[in-house]
Amino acid sequence: MLGLSQSKYSPVFCRFKKALPVILNKKYIKTLESLGNKLSEQSNKNDFSSPLDALCFESILPYQSNIASAKEYDQQLEKSDFQLKTERFYGKHLISIGSSRHALFDGFQFKGVGRNLLAISDEYEYGWGGYRLDNIIDAFIKNEFLKKNSLIEPLNLLGAFVFDDMDRKNGLVIREANTFRLAQIAQGSLNRKDLKFVRNWFDENVKKNPEENLRSIIKNFINLKKLGITCMTPSYHNLTLCGRPIDSESYDIKINDTFCAELQLLKMGERIFFFDSWVHQVYLPCFLTNEVYSEIFEINFDFKQYFAQELTLAFGDIAKRDLEYLNYPSLRQLKLIGEGINELSEYTNELGESYEESFHSDINASLLKFSASTDDSYINLCQKLKLLLFNKKDFDFNMAIERFTLIEMGVK
Numbered sequence: 001m002l003g004l005s006q007s008k009y010s011p012v013f014c015r016f017k018k019a020l021p022v023i024l025n026k027k028y029i030k031t032l033e034s035l036g037n038k039l040s041e042q043s044n045k046n047d048f049s050s051p052l053d054a055l056c057f058e059s060i061l062p063y064q065s066n067i068a069s070a071k072e073y074d075q076q077l078e079k080s081d082f083q084l085k086t087e088r089f090y091g092k093h094l095i096s097i098g099s100s101r102h103a104l105f106d107g108f109q110f111k112g113v114g115r116n117l118l119a120i121s122d123e124y125e126y127g128w129g130g131y132r133l134d135n136i137i138d139a140f141i142k143n144e145f146l147k148k149n150s151l152i153e154p155l156n157l158l159g160a161f162v163f164d165d166m167d168r169k170n171g172l173v174i175r176e177a178n179t180f181r182l183a184q185i186a187q188g189s190l191n192r193k194d195l196k197f198v199r200n201w202f203d204e205n206v207k208k209n210p211e212e213n214l215r216s217i218i219k220n221f222i223n224l225k226k227l228g229i230t231c232m233t234p235s236y237h238n239l240t241l242c243g244r245p246i247d248s249e250s251y252d253i254k255i256n257d258t259f260c261a262e263l264q265l266l267k268m269g270e271r272i273f274f275f276d277s278w279v280h281q282v283y284l285p286c287f288l289t290n291e292v293y294s295e296i297f298e299i300n301f302d303f304k305q306y307f308a309q310e311l312t313l314a315f316g317d318i319a320k321r322d323l324e325y326l327n328y329p330s331l332r333q334l335k336l337i338g339e340g341i342n343e344l345s346e347y348t349n350e351l352g353e354s355y356e357e358s359f360h361s362d363i364n365a366s367l368l369k370f371s372a373s374t375d376d377s378y379i380n381l382c383q384k385l386k387l388l389l390f391n392k393k394d395f396d397f398n399m400a401i402e403r404f405t406l407i408e409m410g411v412k
Contacts, residue, residue, distance in 0.1 A: 001087070001180045002104050003201065004194045008088050008184065012059050012103040012116045013080035016045065019056035019161035020395035022133070022171060023140055023403045028158040032174065038106060043082040052397070055174060056161050057081070059103070059114035059129060086116055087181065089237060090189035101129040108158070109177035112136075112170065130170040135249055136160045137389065139173060140404070141382055143248040144411040145255075149227050151220040154245035155179070162395060179205075179244055182292045183236035190296075198241070198296060206242050210297035217243035218286045218307060222314050225282045228254035234285040234332065241292070255381070255412075261318050263325070263370040265347055266363075272351070273344040274328035275367065279319075283307060284332060385410045 002009070024032070036051030048054045060079055077083060084103040098118030103110045112131025119129060139157065146154040155176040162171040185198055206213055220243060221231065231238065233250040240246050254260065264275040290303040311319040328345045341363060356369040388410070389403045 001177050001184065002085065002107075003197055004184065005191065008189075008194070009085040009104075010088055010098055010117045012084045012086050012113070013061060013076045014057045014084055014103060014113065015060045015079070015081050016043070016054070017056055017058045018053075018164045019171065020164050020168075021052065021397055021400035022136065022160045022162045022395060023157075023389075023407070024159040024397065024400040025157065025404050026401050028156070029401075032159055035106060035108060035174070039082065045081060055110075055159075056163070056172065057103075057110070057113060058163070059101075059116050061114065061116055061119075084110075086118060087184050088118065089181075089183035090185070090187050101131065104177055107176070107178045109175050110172055111175065112172040131172060133162055133169050133171055136171055136173055137386055138382065139247075139249040140407050141385060141411060142251050142253060144407050145229065145253055146224075146245050146248055146251065148411060149224065149229060150245055151223055152216065152243045152245070154248055155240070157248075159400070164395075168395070180241040181237060181246065182239045182241060182288060185241065185296060186236045186292050188295065195296070202241065202297075210293055211299050211301055213243060214290060214293050214299070214301065215306065217289050219310055221282050221285050222310050225278065226314055228260075230278075230281050231285050232281070234281075234288060235336070236288060236292075239285055239289055241296075243289070261315075261322060261371050263322075265351075265368040265370070266341075266344060267357075267366040267368055268364070272347045272368075274325070274330070274347045275344065276330045276332065277322065277325040279311070279322050279325045280330040280333060282311065283326060284330075284336075288336075381410065 032055060033051040036048070036054035039057075040046055040048055040051065040054040043054075045054070060076070084105050086099040086102050086104055088098040098116075099109075100115055100119035101112055103113050103116070113129070115129030140160065143154055143157050155178075158174045158176075160171055160173045162168050180198060180201075185194075190198065202210065208216065224230065230252045231245070231250065232252045233247070238247045238250055245251070260278065262276075262278045264277065266273040266275045286307055287303070290301065293299060294301070308319075308323055311323065328347065329343070331341060331344065334340060334343050351368075351370075354370075357366050358369075359366045385407060388406050
C-alpha cells in the first residue's frame with residue numbers, strides 16, 4: 001500500500017506491453033477502465049483502442065541488473081513509458097526485500113509485471129518477476145473460496161491478462177492494495193510520521209479497535225482451518241494489518257475432509273524430530289499478526305491464552321490434546337528466526353498411530369504424516385474448472401468475463 005515515506009518504496013520502470021484479457025470480474029470493469037485512463041494520462045500515451053489496453057505493462061529491468069548511479073537511473077527512466085512504486089519489506093529473514101514482481105498504482109497492485117530493483121538475483125522463484133497463467137487461475141479459484149468462507153473478506157482480484165507473446169503462459173493480475181502488508185510496517189521500521197499515518201489509517205478504515213480486530217483475525221484463521229482452509233506460507237509478506245487475506249494461491253484447501261488433525265515428524269536414521277502440525281499452521285499467522293499489533297498499537301494482550309481458548313472452543317478435546325505441540329518449534333517457525341532443519345527438536349512421544357512415510361533424498365530423511373488427509377476434492381474441482389475455463393482458447397473481453405462467472409458459479 002502507498003502512503004508511507006518515500007524511502008519505504010522502490011521505483012518500477014514500466015513499459016506498455018500487449019496483453020489479452022483472461023479473467024475479468026464484471027463488477028470492476030468501470031474501475032479497471034478508470035485505472036487504464038489514469039495510466040494513459042500519466043504516460044502521455046493516448047493511442048489505446050480500449051482503456052483496458054493501458055493496464056498491461058512490464059518492468060523493463062532485466063534479470064540480474066541493478067542501477068548503480070544517477071546516470072543509469074536516468075537512462076532507465078528514458079527507456080520507460082512511466083514510473084510506479086513498489087513496497088519495501090522489513091522484518092526478520094525475508095525471502096525478498098520487497099514486492100519484487102509488483103507495481104502499485106492508485107490503490108491497486110499489478111502482480112507479475114516483471115522483476116524490479118527489489119528482486120534477489122539468486123532467488124529465482126520470487127525473483128524472476130513473472131506470474132504463470134496456471135498460478136493465476138489458482139489465485140482466482142482460491143480467492144473465491146475465501147470470499148465465500150472467510151469471516152474477513154479477502155482482497156479482491158479485479159482481472160487478469162496474459163502477455164501476447166509466443167507461449168501465452170505468463171500474465172499479470174490486478175488486485176486491491178488498500179491495506180498494509182505486515183512486512184511494510186514490521187520490526188520497528190516506521191518513523192514517527194509513518195507510525196502516526198498507519199494508526200490514523202487504521203482508525204479510519206477498520207471499524208474496530210486494535211485488540212478487537214486482532215481477536216477477529218485469530219478467530220478467522222481458526223474458522224478457516226475448521227473449514228479445511230489453511231494459510232500454508234505464513235510470513236510478514238502474506239499477512240495484512242486489517243486481517244484481509246492476501247496471496248490466495250498460497251492457501252491450501254480441502255473442501256470435503258474439512259478438518260485434519262495432522263502431525264508431521266521427520267525421521268533421520270533412528271531419531272525422530274518434530275516437523276509440523278495443524279496447530280502450528282493456525283498459530284503462526286496469528287502469532288505474527290499479534291507481534292505487529294503489539295508493536296504498532298502497544299496493546300497489552302494475552303495472545304497465547306486467547307489463542308488456546310478459541311482453538312479449544314472450536315475443536316474441543318482435539319485442541320486440548322494437540323496444543324502441547326506448540327512446545328516444539330515447527331520448521332516454518334524456525335525459518336522465521338533464521339534457523340533451519342538442523343535446529344528441529346527431537347520428538348520423544350510414542351508413535352502410536354498409523355502414518356504415511358515418504359523419503360526425501362534432498363534432506364536424506366523420511367517425512368512421517370499422521371492423520372494425513374487424502375481429500376482431493378479441491379484438486380478435482382480445479383481440474384474441472386480449468387477445463388471449462390479453457391475449452392475455448394479465445395482471449396477476449398466477453399470470454400474473460402465468462403471465465404470469472406464460471407469460477408464464481410463453480411465454487412460453493
